[in-house]
Amino acid sequence: MTASRPAWSKRVHEPITSAELAERAATWAPLADDVRELVEATILSQVEPDVVAEVRSHIAAALDLLRKRTDTGSHGVHVNDDGDVWHWGNAATGLRNAIAPPMSEVSNADGRAVYEATLGAAYEGPPGCVHGGWIALAIDHASGRTAHIHAGGTTFTGTLTVKYLQPTRLGPITTRAWVAATGRNSFTVHSELATTDGVCATGEGIFVLAPWLRSS
Amino acid sequence: MTASRPAWSKRVHEPITSAELAERAATWAPLADDVRELVEATILSQVEPDVVAEVRSHIAAALDLLRKRTDTGSHGVHVNDDGDVWHWGNAATGLRNAIAPPMSEVSNADGRAVYEATLGAAYEGPPGCVHGGWIALAIDHASGRTAHIHAGGTTFTGTLTVKYLQPTRLGPITTRAWVAATGRNSFTVHSELATTDGVCATGEGIFVLAPWLRSS
Numbered sequence: 001m002t003a004s005r006p007a008w009s010k011r012v013h014e015p016i017t018s019a020e021l022a023e024r025a026a027t028w029a030p031l032a033d034d035v036r037e038l039v040e041a042t043i044l045s046q047v048e049p050d051v052v053a054e055v056r057s058h059i060a061a062a063l064d065l066l067r068k069r070t071d072t073g074s075h076g077v078h079v080n081d082d083g084d085v086w087h088w089g090n091a092a093t094g095l096r097n098a099i100a101p102p103m104s105e106v107s108n109a110d111g112r113a114v115y116e117a118t119l120g121a122a123y124e125g126p127p128g129c130v131h132g133g134w135i136a137l138a139i140d141h142a143s144g145r146t147a148h149i150h151a152g153g154t155t156f157t158g159t160l161t162v163k164y165l166q167p168t169r170l171g172p173i174t175t176r177a178w179v180a181a182t183g184r185n186s187f188t189v190h191s192e193l194a195t196t197d198g199v200c201a202t203g204e205g206i207f208v209l210a211p212w213l214r215s216s
Numbered sequence: 217m218t219a220s221r222p223a224w225s226k227r228v229h230e231p232i233t234s235a236e237l238a239e240r241a242a243t244w245a246p247l248a249d250d251v252r253e254l255v256e257a258t259i260l261s262q263v264e265p266d267v268v269a270e271v272r273s274h275i276a277a278a279l280d281l282l283r284k285r286t287d288t289g290s291h292g293v294h295v296n297d298d299g300d301v302w303h304w305g306n307a308a309t310g311l312r313n314a315i316a317p318p319m320s321e322v323s324n325a326d327g328r329a330v331y332e333a334t335l336g337a338a339y340e341g342p343p344g345c346v347h348g349g350w351i352a353l354a355i356d357h358a359s360g361r362t363a364h365i366h367a368g369g370t371t372f373t374g375t376l377t378v379k380y381l382q383p384t385r386l387g388p389i390t391t392r393a394w395v396a397a398t399g400r401n402s403f404t405v406h407s408e409l410a411t412t413d414g415v416c417a418t419g420e421g422i423f424v425l426a427p428w429l430r431s432s
Contacts, residue, residue, distance in 0.1 A: 009343060027265045028258070034275045035251070035258050038282075039314045042244070042251050043291050043305045045282035049243045058278040059250045062271045066254075066261035074337040074344055074386055075259050089259045089340045091347035098255045099315050099338045120290070122315045124305045127225060127292040131307035132373045133356035137349025144348060157348045161377040170290055 005212045009154060011077045011085070018082040028088065028096045035098035036122075043121045092141035103141060103175070111179035113146040118172045130168040135193055136160070139203035142177040143189040147207035150179050150187060154210035158186070161204045168193065168200040177203070185209040220428060225370065227293045227301070234298040244304065244312045251314035252338075259337045308357035319357060319391070327395035329362040334388045346384040351409055352376070355419035358393040359405040363423035366395050366403060370426035374402070377420045384409065384416040393419070401425040 016024070038059075047055075075089025075096065088096040092103045101117040108114075117138065125131030140160055147155040177191035191203035232240070254275075263271075291305025291312065304312040308319045317333040324330075333354065341347030356376055363371040393407035407419035 011343070027268050031268055031272055031275075032258055034272055034279070035254055037279055038251055038254070038275055041279055041282040041286065042248055042314060043310070043312045044287040044289075046285045046287055047282060051281050051284065052243050052247055055278045055281045056247055056250055058274040058281075059247075059254055062274040062278075063250070063253055063257055065267050065271045065274075066257040066263060068267065069262045070257065071260040071262055073260075074340045076340075076343040087340075089337055091339050091341060091350055094259070094340075096259045097338055097340075098258060121305055122313055123307050124290045124292075124303075124310075124313075125307060126370075127227070128290055131353070131357070132360060132376070133353025134307055134349075136352035136356055136376060136378070137347070140349035140352055141347070154342075156383075157378075157380045159377060159379050160348070160352060161375060162352070162373075163375050164373045167372075 005210075009210070011079045014078050014080050016080050018080070018084055021080060021082075021084055021086065025088075025095060032094075032096050032098050036101075039098055039122050040120055092137060103138060105145070108145060108149050111146065111150045113142055113149070113177045115142045115175040115177075116172065117175075119170055121170065124170060126167060128170055130170060130173070132164060135164065135168055135201045136162045136203075138173065138175045138193055139177070139191045139201065140205070142175040143191045143203055143205040144207065146177040146179060146189050146191075147187045147205070150182075151207075151209055151213070153213045155187065155207040156210060158206040158208050160206075163202050164200070165202065166197065166200050169195055169197060171195060173200075180204075185214045225426070227295045230294050230296050232296050234296070234300055237296060237298075237300055237302065241311060248310075248312050248314050252317075255314055255338050256336055308353060319354060321361070324361060324365050327362065327366045329358055329365070329393045331358045331391040331393075332388065333391075335386055337386065340386060342383060344386055346386060346389070348380060351380065351384055351417045352378045352419075354389065354391045354409055355393070355407045355417065356421070358391040359407045359419055359421040360423065362393040362395060362405050362407075363403045363421070366398075367423075367425050367429070369429045371403065371423040372426060374422040374424050376422075379418050380416070381418065382413065382416050385411055385413060387411060389416075396420075401430045 094100045103115045103117040106114040180190040181188040310316045319331045319333040322330040396406040397404040
């Protein structure tokens with residue numbers, strides 16, 4: 001017997017074509033890029049309080065406009081009849097999520113994936129360096145997606161272990177993940193995160209197939 | 217012999233009083249809160265492309281204002297002569313960083329720390345649930361700060377292991393961390409992340425004292 005798929009994992013069907021989806025992406029991606037710049041400028045600016053007040057009035061106007069018609073809760077995962085799957089709110093890769101650097105999937109096939117991202121001021125932990133938690137996040141995301149593609153469906157992270165080898169300077173990072181071992185319903189994925197300084201951290205994750213996909 | 221402190225770990229001295237620092241916080245914290253709302257609205261809004269264009273013109277104006285006078289690189293860690301230490305760009309807790317939820321430190325003493333945060337649409341991984349990487353980030357931050365306070369100075373994460381017990385629904389989370397074992401220059405910190413559903417993940421981190429703080 002196969003477990004049933006829980007409500008929270010459901011996908012939202014949208015009656016749009018791939019072409020309409022591309023148009024929608026062209027509307028929202030530039031806005032998210034603007035907001036990414038605003039996040040960084042909010043950290044680094046040195047203007048006076050009266051200028052900050054003026055900035056806030058612009059943001060209030062932007063918020064009023066965006067909230068004229070809005071969803072609630074979260075974005076979730078969407079699909080259409082053309083076979084597209086999109087998750088524009090994803091915290092690591094989301095096209096509409098300004099918290100996502102975003103990590104971009106350079107390749108993901110044959111149990112190996114490569115992701116690239118540029119982590120600026122907003123990703124800081126130790127001065128000038130990437131926050132250790134964001135290193136874990138990049139490794140988790142690359143490893144989880146590798147397991148998902150390899151398994152052909154939803155997997156859950158069981159355990160993730162990250163070893164920190166040296167500080168990771170802010171700037172471009174590359175995260176690689178590959179399936180190291182496959183069990184009946186579980187996968188071990190190894191990974192590494194590198195900058196121009198070399199490998200800064202390595203990861204080992206154990207991922208398990210969603211219960212509703214397991215063979216009985 | 218003690219290793220020297222590397223350039224990247226340096227703190228920026230600011231000739232301001234605690235009162236002036238509080239005024240500065242009162243200027244920037246509300247702006248970062250506005251930007252957090254904008255991040256979420258950018259994910260959830262359903263307005264038409266012409267409205268998005270209008271939103272972008274407000275954000276462009278805000279960026280122009282903030283960039284009239286700006287720092288470059290990253291915020292770093294600042295100190296003053298009153299003994300205040302602030303890291304407003306920190307990816308987990310930064311008062312000026314809209315990527316930080318922010319996690320707020322409810323307590324941190326005697327080798328035990330408690331952090332609270334509310335993770336909305338921008339922190340999504342599986343539909344309606346917190347991204348596994350953000351769970352690792354919250355555990356890493358709470359554990360690292362606990363080690364830091366316990367050690368009385370900078371520590372580095374050696375290894376962090378996170379076990380995922382159940383999906384973490386978007387919403388309020390509490391992260392607890394405590395020192396489980398202390399060596400000469402290293403500390404083992406255990407942790408857990410909980411929602412109203414109970415404990416969703418546990419962590420074990422090994423933290424090592426910065427080389428320049430170690431006894432020879």
